[in-house]
Amino acid sequence: MIVAIIGIGLIGGSLGITLQENGLASRVLGVDTNPVNVDKAIRRRLVTEEMSLSAALQTADVIILATPVDVMRKLLPTLLSGISENQTLIDVGSTKEQLLDEVADHPNRARYVACHPMAGTEYSGPEAAIPGLFDRKTCVIVDREDSAADALDVAHRLFRSAGMNVSYLDRKAHDLHCAYVSHISHIASFALALTVLEKEKDEQRIFELASSGFGSTVRLAKSSADMWVPIFRQNRDHVLDVLDEHIEQLSKFRTQLIKRDFDGFHERIERANEIAKILQ
């Protein structure tokens, strides 16, 4: 099939190379407003050719929208209006509620499948794209009952060919669960980086002492502001809810230190250890 990818960053670029390598895509059309990204994507063979948005819309069997989520909100209604009954539109964004509200009554809504491949790294842009990024990860399909059966089938084939397991949620549940697991991790990591940068003025010390675990806890703090701020904006209420809980949990540790309640501290660490069972 011919696949168009709009926005050739980490996710779009990784899909482009993966779908070529597994044989699902005969051509991958790259659409990006940034000519540097297009150039890098072609030289790294993430896409087979560059194309304008309107030409790609007329050529592709499947159009994958892989821009930051604020750009998605602007592009999605126009794209939906421009596609035919033989085409499928897929997005790969991290927030869904506002996006799906936007096109709830669109006459072509059934041609669109809202997807969230739960894969990524702390890096962004086509230079970070890698084949195999999606292997054995989960792709969440959101509000599947609003998509046509054949469009769903295309999405299933596409993500399964990339090695993904498919799971289903409605849009409210998706945004809630992502705030609880993914979005709060990023805020915690950004805040930890800021904490250490504020307290520890000696950069060489940070580097030397980082092998003690700081490196992994702060890994997500390298993530792109351009990608993440629109996510926090669209998922603000759920993120605030879980952020309140996180501040509360840290404040409890603080109180226990102040009161020298080390037995209570020990109990709460053992409770935190239970996360290991879930992640295995």
Add this chain to the structure above:
Amino acid sequence: MIVAIIGIGLIGGSLGITLQENGLASRVLGVDTNPVNVDKAIRRRLVTEEMSLSAALQTADVIILATPVDVMRKLLPTLLSGISENQTLIDVGSTKEQLLDEVADHPNRARYVACHPMAGTEYSGPEAAIPGLFDRKTCVIVDREDSAADALDVAHRLFRSAGMNVSYLDRKAHDLHCAYVSHISHIASFALALTVLEKEKDEQRIFELASSGFGSTVRLAKSSADMWVPIFRQNRDHVLDVLDEHIEQLSKFRTQLIKRDFDGFHERIERANEIAKILQ
């Protein structure tokens, strides 16, 4: 040389196997109050033989104290009193101020070198011990001017043979910097695990969505309470100081979300991104 290791967990066990493999230790005497640990350590060849504490003290050239830091405080004065001028005592603990205050006036203080190899994983016990754990990591030697030249030389040879770079700090600076970089990372990770366990009752969802970065941010939350509570107890004041800053940084994100100040949010993420330059 003959090396005795008191406490055969992740660090003690990894040192035992590493020093055998690089040829520095002809024998590694394992001392542990837990017979299960000793049994595992011998079967995994982390040590060459089991020995009682008193017999090991009479046999070893170098005695490495690798217990949790509360046990170190109890054992260190007694061990120092029992060693001769030809022996070197080394500890590998994560906190130093209280430990070194304890033996500041000990007549054998010069035979002791306070060390902190900055290496570890979220796992503990002899089953987590691995050769190569210390490779290209930093070992901090603390208050080196209080150790005899030949004892320091032994410590240098030992940690350099394990592939470590050596750095120096006084005990106050060591505990401060470790609170700022290492100890706060652990508290942040414990708190994040508790947050997600509290908000997200659906364990399958946590598992499915964890590939989005949650896994690495929460990695340290698997760490042992028995090891970490004594560290937080001994380094309480510095940890409280940096924990206050961390709660403050999270509260600023909270305020920005409430006020919908997404430009300010963007700026602070870009500032957090600077951690990448230091860690490279």
